[in-house]
Amino acid sequence: MYKRITKSHFFRTFSSLPNLTSCITTLQSSATNINLHQGKKLHAYMLINGFLTSPISITSLINMYSKCNAISDAFLVFSSSSTSNCELNVxxxxAIIAGFIFNDMPKPALRVYQRMRLAGVTMDKFTFPCVVKAFSGYGDVVGFKIVHGLVFKSGVDHDLFVGSAVVNGYLKFGLMADAHKVFDEMPDRDVVLWNAMINGYAQIGEFQNALECLRKLRAEGNVPSRFTVTGILSVLTLKGDLHNGKAVHGLVTKMGYFSGIAVCNALIDMYGKCKSFLDALDIFEVMAIKDIYSWNSVIGVHQQSGDHEGTLKLFDRMLRDGVFRPDLVTVTTVLPACSHLAALRHGKEIHGYMITKGLGKDDDDTYINNAVMDMYGKCGSMREAQLVFDHMTIKDSASWNIMIMGYAMHGFGHEALNVFHKMREANLMPDEVTFVGVLSACSHGGLVKEGQEFLSQMESRYEIAPTVEHYTCVIDMLGRAGLLEQAYGLLSEMPIKTNSVVWRALLAACHLHGDANLAKIAVRKVIDLEPEHCGSYVLMSNVYGTMGRYEEVSDVRHNMRQQKVKKTPGCSWIEFGNGMHVFGTGDRTHPDEELIYSKLGSLYMSMGLCQTT
DNA sequence: TTAGGGTTAG
Known part of the structure; x- marks a missing residue:
């Protein structure tokens, strides 16, 4: 072994065989460059040459393994040293506590900390930042406060690194007043300490205070760092403050911070959420180096702009690009685009991708599985939605609501109510969204009696005040069932403000049952509440059309022209083979038009209807 | 020899 190592190319980089000092220097470079291979060779060499009795060697090896994603090896060095003749020092x-924290493992970090206390090793200003972070990371507020006490006792409370960690800890626990007290008592403040306060205020939505911190930070002569910029951008993003966002963009240019990927990602997010979509896309395109956050943020931008096709195209580009594999965040952004477009094939592909990559298989992946279920539901595949639902170990109220809504949407009223009853059996309290699903299930399934009961139970039994959305479902339900007077009565007696949507539901029912008189009342209300909406004029004209009152049809159309209301042509589409097929009203442009209309004709025949087109 | 801060999802 020794002979093979000494002959290797690796050792030719040294002018003579390395001594302890050069081993430690090289271990540091292995840690910085994440070169585990080089680090392991040095470890072997040091073992053979008896260098591992030095505490310095142990510390350097632990650090190297921690930084090279080999924390278990780091812990092995630590544990075996305590049993050998090398005494573990502070x-x-x-190093091992820091290693666990670096690898986001607060629990083992705390176990080592307890061992350190039992061994009577005195903690120093280097121990505390990590231990403090371990307690806040593990969510142990009592332990955290005890350590804060020890910080005072050890006299390191004025150290900037310790202070920043304590401030961040209190902020993580949501204890702003305590964080502020520690911050105020610090004799010196650097940009890192200020950044902690900026982010703390951002988290609790006190945007003005966050911006005030930025002002004071600069007034005290500190230079905003890349981290300050990302913190402030997150504030402006939540505030929707495009004006100041652009000013920060200017600052980024001035300070030369464009090289920071996180800074650019924060700018993309800010522009996206402030609806300045082209600016967001521009930044993404000019970024020399992108990371998974860049892709996820810019995919989010397409979603926010309502460009669902753009989202899917970008997803394809990400796959073709091949540098970053879609993660949970990516698929949660892309799945709703499939739902909106009813793009079942894309949705299935993404679900398949998730299965092969093991995404969404953990118990707590409820959120992503909800998105998958919603996609299947919106794309009309309730069987698949039910399968995903059945396999989920942890279901939240959104999971149940998605299933109820899915069944309701496709007219499976009884199935939707069945899910609702099972939800109750599982002791989950229904919320507002649940009842929108339940009531639309009653409406689409013609379950009038049940729907009326649910509306009355909402407040008395579940303490949920019905909103205009709930009333709309019930009015739609009564209207579809031909109970127009009852629907109108409920609408007139509603204890909350009506809107154009609920009146339009009544109008649609008038069309369905040919009640021109009630339609007139409804249409007046709709036009009053939303004059620019074309749907109500069209419905009114259809009501007259069905009744053969063509003069009135032409009056409505004339009125529409006078009000400069334009009707956007509606269309439907279906994914088939490799493409999307779009159809407008009376559209005969499809290459397979003859085949499609002949099939449509035979379907009409089977349904006992005459072909009208 | 050892340490602290930022971005993404309905």
Whole structure:
């Protein structure tokens, strides 16, 4: 083994065989460059040459393994040293605790900390930042406060690194007043400490205070860092403040921070959420180096702009690009685009991708599985939605609501109510969304009696005040069932403000049952509440059309022209083979038009209807 | 020899 190592190319980089000092220097470079291969060779060499009795070697090896994503090896070095003749000192404890924190493992970090205390090793200003982070990461507020006490006792409370960690810890627990007290008592403040406060205020939505911190930070002569910029951008994003967002964009240019990927990602997000979509896309395109956040943010931009096709195109580009694999965040952004477009094939592909990559298989992946279920539901595949639902170990109220809504949407009223009853059996309290689903299930399934009962139970039994959306479902339900007077009565007696949507539901019912008199009342209300909406004029003209009152049809059309209301032609589409097929009213442009209309004709025949087109 | 801060999802 020794002979093979000494002959290797690796050792030719040294002018003579490395001594302890050069081993440690090289271990540091292995850690910085994440070169595990080089680090392991040095480890072997040091073992053979008896260098591992030095505490410095142990610390350097622990650090190298921690930084090279080999935390278990780091812990092995730590544990085996305590049993050998090398006594563990504060450096070794600090290094392994830091290693666990670096690898986002607060629990084992805390176990080592307890061991360190039992061993009577005195903690120093290097121990505390990591231990503090371990307690806040593990969510142990009592332990965290005890350590804060020890910070005082050890006299390191004025150290900037310790102070920043404590402030961040309190902020993580949502204890702003305590964080502020620690911040105020610090004799010196650097940009990192200020950044902690900026982010703390951002988290609790106190945007003005966050911006005030930025002002004070600069007034005290600190230079905003890349981290300050991302923190402030997150504030402006939540505030929807495009004006100041653009000013920060200027600052980024001035400071030369464009090289920071996170800064650019924050700018993309800010422009996207502030609806300045082209600016967001521009930044993404000019970024020399992108990461998974860049892709996810810009995919989010397409979603926010309502460009669902753009979202799918970008997803394809990401796959073709091949540098970053879609993660949970990516698929949660792309799945709703499939739902909107009813793009079942794309949705299935993404679900398939998730299965092969093991995404969404964990118990707590409820959110992503909800998105998959919603996609199947909106694309009309309730069987698949039910399968996903059945396999989920943890279901939240959204999971149940999605199933109820899915069945309701496709007219499976009884199935929807069945899910609702099972939800109750599972002791989950229904919310507003649940009842929108339940009531639309009653409406689409013609379950009038049940729907009326649910509306009355909402407040008395579930303490949920019905909103205009709930009333709309019920009015739609009564209207579809031909109970127009009852629908009108409910609408007139509604204890909350009506809107154009609920009146339009009544209008649609008037069309269905040919009640021109009630339609007139409804249409007046709709036009009053939303004059620019074309749907109500069209419905009114259809009501007259069905009754053969063509003069009135022409009056409505004339009125529409006078009001400069334009009707956007409606269309439907279906995914088939490799493409999307779009159809407008009376559209005969499809290449398979003859075949399609002949099939349509035979379907009409089977349904006992005459072909009208 | 050892340490602290930022971005993404309905």
């Amino acid at each position: 450096f070794a404890y600090n």
